[in-house]
Amino acid sequence: ANNMSVRLGFVLFLVHSALCEDQLLKPCHSQDIDCLRQTTQTFLDKSSSGIPQFNIVPIDPMAIASIEVQVAPEKTVDLKEIAVTGLKNLRIDNFTMDLSTRSVALAMDAEANVQGHISVNDKDSTPFSGKIAGLQTAHYTYELIKNDKGVEFFKVGPVTIDCNLKQKPELNVSEVVSKALFSGNDDSDDEIKKKLACETFQIACGRVISNLRTIATLYPKNAFF
Numbered sequence: 001a002n003n004m005s006v007r008l009g010f011v012l013f014l015v016h017s018a019l020c021e022d023q024l025l026k027p028c029h030s031q032d033i034d035c036l037r038q039t040t041q042t043f044l045d046k047s048s049s050g051i052p053q054f055n056i057v058p059i060d061p062m063a064i065a066s067i068e069v070q071v072a073p074e075k076t077v078d079l080k081e082i083a084v085t086g087l088k089n090l091r092i093d094n095f096t097m098d099l100s101t102r103s104v105a106l107a108m109d110a111e112a113n114v115q116g117h118i119s120v121n122d123k124d125s126t127p128f129s130g131k132i133a134g135l136q137t138a139h140y141t142y143e144l145i146k147n148d149k150g151v152e153f154f155k156v157g158p159v160t161i162d163c164n165l166k167q168k169p170e171l172n173v174s175e176v177v178s179k180a181l182f183s184g185n186d187d188s189d190d191e192i193k194k195k196l197a198c199e200t201f202q203i204a205c206g207r208v209i210s211n212l213r214t215i216a217t218l219y220p221k222n223a224f225f
Helices: 002-019 033-046 175-181 186-218
Strands: 062-072 075-085 091-098 103-120 123-146 152-165 170-172
Touching: 033 091, 033 186, 062 186, 075 123, 075 186, 103 175, 103 186, 123 175, 123 186, 152 186, 170 186
Parallel strands: none
Antiparallel strands: 062 075, 075 103, 091 103, 103 123, 123 152, 123 170
C-alpha cells in the first residue's frame, strides 16, 4: 500500500509539473463561471500538442484515421488519413454548469483546416481539402466519486455535441469525386458539405472533451473548486 501511495504521489507530481505550470488548473469557486471558463481555456492552450504519458492526445495537429458518413440513402462518403489543423486557436465561447443537475454545456468556437483522402461508395479515392468554422456545444453530466481515501473525483458521463456552422464549409475535391458526390443542386450539395463538416468537427471536438475527461480522472475535485 505504501509503495502504491508513493507511485501515485509521483504520478501526480509529474502531472502537476506537466499541466499546472502557471496555475494551469487554478481552483475556482463553483459559481465563478468566468474562472472555470478561463481555466478550461488555459488547459486547452497548454496541452494542444498532447501529453502522451497522461493519455492527453494532440488536438493540433490532429490525425483521424477515417470517418464514414452516409450523405444520402445510396451514397456513403469515406474520409481517410484526415489531418485537422487550427484547433489550438479554439476559444471557449460559453461555459455553463448546473450544480443541481450536475450538467455542463461547453461551447467551443473553432476554425479548422482539413485534408485527407475522400471516396464515394468505395470508389476513386482522391485527395481533398476543406475549411470549417463553427460553434460546437458539448453537453455532458458528471458524478462525484470518492476513492478509498474519501477524496472526491469527477466522473464525466457520455458527451453529445451540437454542430452549428458559422458559414458554408469549403470542400475541394477532384472532378471524379465531385461528379459522384454532388448533383448540381446548390441546396442538396450544401447539405452534403454540412454533413461532412459537422461529422468531422464533432469527432475532433469530442477529442478535446476526452482530454478534459482525462484531467478529471487525474485530479481531485478540490483542484477545480
